[in-house]
Amino acid sequence: MSTFYNDVIQKDPRFESGTRIDDLALLEPKTRQLVQQIIEAAQQMGIDLMVYETYRSQARQEELFDSGATRLRSVGVHTYGLACDIVRAIRGEPSWKGDFSFLGQLAHSSGLIWGGDWGDPDRQHGFVDPVHVQRCTLARQPALFAGTWYPDDAYNPCTDDPHPLFAAATSPAAARSKPAPAAGRKQKS
Numbered sequence: 001m002s003t004f005y006n007d008v009i010q011k012d013p014r015f016e017s018g019t020r021i022d023d024l025a026l027l028e029p030k031t032r033q034l035v036q037q038i039i040e041a042a043q044q045m046g047i048d049l050m051v052y053e054t055y056r057s058q059a060r061q062e063e064l065f066d067s068g069a070t071r072l073r074s075v076g077v078h079t080y081g082l083a084c085d086i087v088r089a090i091r092g093e094p095s096w097k098g099d100f101s102f103l104g105q106l107a108h109s110s111g112l113i114w115g116g117d118w119g120d121p122d123r124q125h126g127f128v129d130p131v132h133v134q135r136c137t138l139a140r141q142p143a144l145f146a147g148t149w150y151p152d153d154a155y156n157p158c159t160d161d162p163h164p165l166f167a168a169a170t171s172p173a174a175a176r177s178k179p180a181p182a183a184g185r186k187q188k189s
């Protein structure tokens with residue numbers, strides 16, 4: 001499969017780098033374009049942002065896992081060039097302070113999943129990462145990590161259908177919650 005990960009990331013001399021990388025060139029092109037759009041939109045809202053981390057090697061992922069900064073042990077969505085950490089820029093320095101819900105709104109309207117709600121604001125999440133955006137749903141991550149799936153340009157994680165097993169598990173509940181109009185009419189009469 002020819003993907004940005006196979007063709008560019010794996011061949012980059014920084015592939016096994018243990019240090020933080022903030023180079024946009026190591027973001028998959030569509031992800032890069034959306035991140036740049038978000039930064040421009042925030043600027044128009046009067047919020048200065050900066051890219052803190054783009055690509056992340058497996059070695060660095062393991063290091064961050066050990067320190068508790070991530071829940072993913074060996075590879076993450078950053079490793080595939082599909083995630084970016086965007087922080088506030090305060091006098092040129094990165095800042096994690098303040099509310100990042102604006103980033104969630106910008107991410108959602110751009111077609112990226114926000115780490116503040118992982119694309120599912122109705123659910124309580126044990127781990128939140130309000131400076132993180134990614135172009136992949138949580139349901140797609142296993143296939144991404146297995147090398148069997150990579151997003152094309154048209155892919156939008158915000159409109160991606162849930163995993164078939166997830167859909168099957170939730171659809172009976174959805175059917176039950178539908179109102180029964182016949183019964184309603186009967187009660188009125």
Ligand SMILES: [Zn+2]
Binds near residue numbers: 078131132
């Ligand atoms: Zn991140």
